[in-house]
Amino acid sequence: MIGWALYLAYTLLLPPLLIGLLRKLKSRLQGRQGPPVWQVYRDLAKLARKGETISETTTWVFAAAPSVALGCVLVCALSVPWLGLPAPLHGDVFLLVYLLALGKFAMSLAALDPGTTFGALGASREAAVGVLAEPALVLALAALAVQAGSSDLAVLFASRPGAELGTLLPLVGTALWLSITAELARMPVDDPTTHLELTMIHEALILENSGRNLALVELGAGIKLAVLFGLLAQVLLMGTPALAPWAAHATSLALIVGACAVVAFIETVMVRLRWRRIPALMAFGLTAATMACLIVALKSEAPSPAPDRHAPAWHRPSAQPSDETTAIPPQRSGLRPDATLERGGPARAVLFAPRSGAEHV
Amino acid sequence: MTFGLPALLVAGAVLAWGLLLSGGRAHRRSALLLLSGGCAALIGGVLLMAAAPSDVYLAAPFSLGGSPFAFRLDPLAGWFVAVIGLVAAGTAPYQPGYLRHLTRHAETRAYWPSLGLLLVSMVGVVLAANAPTFLVAWEVMSLSSFALVATDGRTPAVRSAALVYLGATRVGTAALMGGFLWAHAQSGSWTFSDWHLSGAAALGPGLLVLLGLGVKAGMWPFHLWLPIAHPAAPSPVSALMSGVMVKVAVYALVRLFVLPAAFSHPALGVTVLVLGAVSAFWGVLFALLQDDLKRLLAYCTVENVGLILVGVGLAMVASGLGLPVAARLALAAALFHVLSHAVVKALLFLAAGAMDVATGTRDLRLLSGLGRRLPTTFACFVAGSAAICALPPLSGFASEWLLYQSALGLAVGGSAPLPRFAAMLLVGWIALAGVLALACFVKATGIAFLGRPRSAEMAEAVEVGRGMRIAQIGLAAVCLLLGLGAPWVLAALEPVVAPLAPAAAALTTVWTLPMGSLAAVLALTVAAAWCLRRTADLAQPSRTYITWECGFGDLGPRMQATAGSFAQPLLRLFGNLMRYAVTRRVEGDRADLFPRRITVVPSTDPILGAHVYRPAVQFIDRCGRWIARCQAGSIHAYLTAMLVVLLLLLVVGRMVP
Structure with missing residues (x-):
């Protein structure tokens, strides 16, 4: 019960503060005063009070999508132990990924609902970014799941990688950072503060929302940021010896705030990448995740049996001869990172190429 | 057990059912028979x-051929009989309404007899215990489904599609027959359970059988008939063919390669796994490209058959590596996905058919803004899309989650680095196919149902009749129930997959997700957010208005995204695989400054069809024309041909002991 109350309180109250903090940090780094840290709470309250304008062509999908998306991230927040304490619900790597996908499905449909140009552009680009980012996220988490012997997040974060810690965590961390920032529509993939609709990705997706629907969307985006950075914090905590619950909790919070600071720093010193350069960036994440998998695969000793009763009952055969010829050739053809690298193409060739449709942004 | 009284009763009932169905002209009565037959098959299974x-x-x-018609009744067959029954019963309420529409432009006299034959023969294939029985049922299945595809035979496109399908079934059956003959020559028996070929002896017949089954299942690279035959067939037939008939081939694969392995060779498992993985990616990528809704769904079937084959292949590989528990889990995942995809794909094809009935087209370039006109079809299509994208808490998520777990099981349990690494990459690969499927179905749903109507037909479309709606709602409800009741489905699968690992812990222990509480929290949150919105609405009502008007008046339907423009960023990303190119032409006196007309035409070149199959078909065509010269009527040519064949047979008969 305490777990429920704690997680619910953190989930609903912390995210606006994190976003406010991020904005404040970014403003100060850019030499501006910036809005107060609490501004996001006020914005949300104001949005919730304001009326909304809905396009005449919309259906129930548009009205319901922000609620569904919020529900998805809330279930994520309750099933992922992102605070360093046991989560009230039982979470899983694939459940997390597919819940986020459900939210994206709902929001993309809502973007297509009014039948305007910008929403569809946002939905289409968001899908493309998802295709680039999600395999890296899943692969990185799968590498950790295999070394822990379970895809259950509680078991996964309780495990400690052995000797390969020094190589595994940086690789997984890189892959996770790149795919999480893409998932959160942060620089260098997307610019949350852009004012030009043609260059928007996530902002174009939610462009049609106003009033309380926008409040739900903003709150959902904040929760997603907190949970995904919390996930990253748990991965980084795997590099330390097992901590006491309060210490793990405090460190998690510190790491989440630290991640926000890093985002603020990156958004100060970097610009958004051009649309066509994003595949090359995401290829780094995919490569890092693949290398993490390779390291886990090459690990010689058997994985420690999962301590949790929920863990699937896989067992390793005792010294059974393995037939070398049954080895599966790795499917390189599509996951090959340099294949996506090529899509980036040289910038010069693109500059003078004939422009068409949405490509030239 | 020979032909006993219960079996006699069942056979009599099936015969009576078939005769009644064939004799019926009234669609409603035939649909009722179909419903009862489907329910009987479900219960029997x-x-x-x-x-x-x-x-x-x-x-x-x-x-036949010195061996009696023999049937084997076991849990594996029961699973597939139940799936066949479920989908047949699920499509039954839909049939009368659709057929009323179909009779306007097609001859439907052969429809019900062919449908009855198709269902009985599918059950026959699933129950067959030896090769002759199997082949007879398989042939009846192929030919009756051909007749169904050719229902609308007056249209030239349908005729040619039916011929392509017939050709594909011929190739498949030939390969299958060759494989069975080869296996018979090596084992001396026609009965499947007597075949225990392993090592090099298993490779040849195994690959031939795999080819024959792969053609029917739509495995890459033999999938090309699916996107051709499905749009041509009536929608309920597509639902049955895509939902169940391709799974019958999966059944045979499981029966002959896994439970128990009649052909066991390490390369076979790897082949199934790799071809399945390629099918999964290839299918969904080409689905993303399609403009015809039913072609899109057909390619999506290729993807899902690929995922099922990945499960079967994982089971074969894991068995070979001595990991019975992972193998059992992989097979359970594959069989669960068989059920879940059968239901979802039937639902989606029925919804596509409903759109066809309501608007007269399946073209995503024309379909638009139907959500308000067809509310039930819309809701069911959204549910089906979510289920096929494996979104929780629907059925697709449960089966795909199990598939991920079995890949992880191989990665955790495997001892050699290469299989471990490959299994982990497979996890990412399935995730990639999953994200692409999401994009594909956001496109299908969003373009067809959302936005503004592009034409008067779309704006005035009328929702389909009650029976057609009931069928869709029923199948959508089954999707949800299968997702929420995943542990019970797993418990039902336990006896089916038990032979792989008899001593292992119960299959349900693998399912660690508390689906009930997750779904409850999700539903509660959504409901709470929705209620908050409604209360705010009471205080300050939301305004429905023209958005983005900017003083110029309302936007037109041409401003909104099309199917092609939605998929464009993704297709550019993978453009090399299909030679995706966008040609842009600007007309006008000073085109750079004052364009009068801008035309943008995306083009693709399906490599497999254009550069592999077409030359092959042309070659066969040329050979045929050359051989046809012998039949031009010259008696000398005939006699020479006969002499040559006789000599050839004598020589071959002499050489083969």
Whole structure:
């Protein structure tokens, strides 16, 4: 019960503060005063009070999508132990990924609902970014799941990688950072503060929302940021010896705030990448995740049996001869990172190429 | 057990059912018969899953090639019989309404007899215990489905599609027959359970059988008939073919390669796994490209058959590596996905058919803004899309989650680095196919149902009749129930997959997700957010208005995204695989400054069809024309041909001991 109350309180109250903090940090780094840290709470309250304008062509999908998306991230927040304490619900790597996908499905449909140009552009680009980012996220988490012997997040974060810690965590961390920032529509993939609709990705997706629907969307985006950075914090905590619950909790919070600071720093010193350069960036994440998998695969000793009763009952055969010829050739053809690298193409060739449709942004 | 009284009763009932169905002209009565037959098959299948395996032989006159018609009743067959029954019953309420629409432009006299034959023969394939019985049922299945595809035979496009399908079934059956003959030559028996070929002896017949089954299942690179035949067939037939018939081939694969392995060779498992993985990616990528809704769904079937084959392949590989528990889990995942995809794909094809009935087109370039006109079809299509994208808490998520777990199981349990690494990459690969499927179905749903109507037909479309709606709602409800009741489905699968790892812990222990509480929290949150919105609405009502008007008046339907423009960023990303190119032409006196007309045409070049199959077909065509010269009527040519064949047979007969 305490777990429920704690997680619910953190989930609903912390995210606006994190976003406010991020904005404040970014403003100060850019030499501006910036809005107060609490501004996001006020914005949300104001949005919730304001009326909304809905396009005449919309259906129930548009009205319901922000609620569904919020529900998805809330279930994520309750099933992922992102605070360093046991989560009230039982979470899983694939459940997390597919819940986020459900939210994206709902929001993309809502973007297509009014039948305007910008929403569809946002939905289409968001899908493309998802295709680039999600395999890296899943692969990185799968590498950790295999070394822990379970895809259950509680078991996964309780495990400690052995000797390969020094190589595994940086690789997984890189892959996770790149795919999480893409998932959160942060620089260098997307610019949350852009004012030009043609260059928007996530902002174009939610462009049609106003009033309380926008409040739900903003709150959902904040929760997603907190949970995904919390996930990253748990991965980084795997590099330390097992901590006491309060210490793990405090460190998690510190790491989440630290991640926000890093985002603020990156958004100060970097610009958004051009649309066509994003595949090359995401290829780094995919490569890092693949290398993490390779390291886990090459690990010689058997994985420690999962301590949790929920863990699937896989067992390793005792010294059974393995037939070398049954080895599966790795499917390189599509996951090959340099294949996506090529899509980036040289910038010069693109500059003078004939422009068409949405490509030239 | 030979032909006993219960078996006689069942056979009599099936015969009576078939005759009644064939004789019926009234669609409503035939649909009722279909419903009852489907329910009977469902119940029978569930009973078979609980019962001990048994064999049934027909008495003496009913035999072929020296072996009697034989049937094996066991849990695996029961699972597939239940799936066939479920989908047949699910599509039954839909049939009368659709057929009323179809009779306007097609001849439907052969429809019900062919449908009855198709269902009975599918059950026959699933129950067959030896090769002759299997082949007879397989042939009846192929030919009756051909007749169904050719229902609308007056249209030239349908005729050519039906011929392509017939050609594909011929190739498949030929390969299958060759494989069975080869296996018979090596084992001396026609009965499947007597075949225990392993090592090099298994490779040849195994690959031939795999080819034959792969053509029927739509495995890459033999999938090309699916996107051609499905749009041509009536929608309920597509639902049955895509939902169930391709799974019958999966059944045979499981029966002959896994439970128990009649052909066991390490390369076979790897082949199934790799071809399945390629199918999964290839299918969904080409689905993303399609403009015809039913072609899109057909390619999506290729993807899902690929995922099922990945599960079967994982089971084969894991068995070979000595990981019975992972193998059992992989097979359970594959069989669960068989069920879940059968239901979802039937639902989606029925919804596509409903759109066809309501608007007269399946073209995503024309379909638009139907959500308000067809509310039930819309809601069911959204549910089906979410289920096929494996979104929780629907059925697709449960089966895909199990597939991920079995890949992880191989990665955790495997001892050699290469299989471990490959299994982990497979996890990412399935995730990639999953994200692409999401994009594909956001496109299909969003373009067809959302936005503004592009034409008067779309703006005035009328929702389909009650029966057609009930069928869709029923199948959508089954999707949800299968997702929420995943542990019970797993418990039902337990006896089916038990032979792989008899001593292992119960299959349900693998399912660690508390689906009930997750779904409850999700539903509660959504409801709470929705209620908050409604209360705010009471205080300050939301305004429905023209958005983005900017003083210029309302936007037109041409401003909104099209299917092609939605998929464009993704297709550019993978453009090399299909030679995706966008040609842009600007007309006008000073085109750079004052364009009068801008035309953008995306083009693709399906490599497999254009550069592999077309030359092959042309070659066969040329050979045929050359051989046809012998039949031009010259008696000398005939006699020479006969002499040559006789000599050839004598020489071959001399050489082969």
